[in-house]
């Protein structure tokens with residue numbers, strides 16, 4: 001991996017250098033896409049196996065993304081770091097992102113534990129925003145993992161951020177993200193009221209998640225006989 005290259009990628013004074021740097025950036029993003037594929041396959045295997053044994057899918061769907069160049073740039077800039085390959089791979093944990101949306105709250109912890117237990121996965125960081133929701137109501141289970149990816153040049157450990165949440169948590173987070181970031185509601189008058197209302201919606205989702213979990217616990221897992 002080209003982590004020793006400290007070239008400032010935004011230097012456009014030399015077009016040839018700029019084209020070279022663009023190719024290097026694209027190569028690094030390709031490596032993150034490959035890391036996503038590795039982790040996604042592991043999740044799909046777990047989901048398949050679980051569905052054969054328990055007659056239901058713990059994972060409703062998986063979404064993946066590689067962080068956009070402008071978001072990478074902004075995140076590095078915020079902490080006063082230059083847009084270099086070394087800084088991207090050493091300072092950012094979420095260039096490769098996977099969102100796993102589960103049916104029930106206990107599925108989140110099952111999937112997280114099964115993944116963490118695999119011997120080629122190293123868990124670097126966990127943020128449990130389900131047990132400790134953010135003050136705005138955001139809930140999700142975040143894991144930063146490192147996984148080896150085999151390229152022609154050899155094995156490279158790559159970091160991937162995995163967000164695991166229920167359909168309810170995802171519904172809330174997706175709409176809140178749209179409202180907060182896309183519409184810039186933080187600047188508008190009456191933002192406090194909107195914040196309170198979003199928190200009330202989050203509370204409604206918690207109560208629905210808990211009720212669904214309780215009903216499932218009452219029914220038990222689904223088997224043939």
Ligand code: 0O2
Nearest residue numbers: 067093094097127134136138142163172173174176177178
């Ligand atoms: P995007 O567009 O989703 O990528 P870290 O360096 O990882 O320790 P960081 O980056 O603050 O610190 O990580 P954290 O707290 O685990 O949250 C990162 C991601 O979680 C965000 O990515 C969002 O996807 C999601 N998230 C966190 N808080 C909220 C929230 O209040 N509302 C919503 N809707 N999503 C949230 P990005 O980079 O913000 O954006």
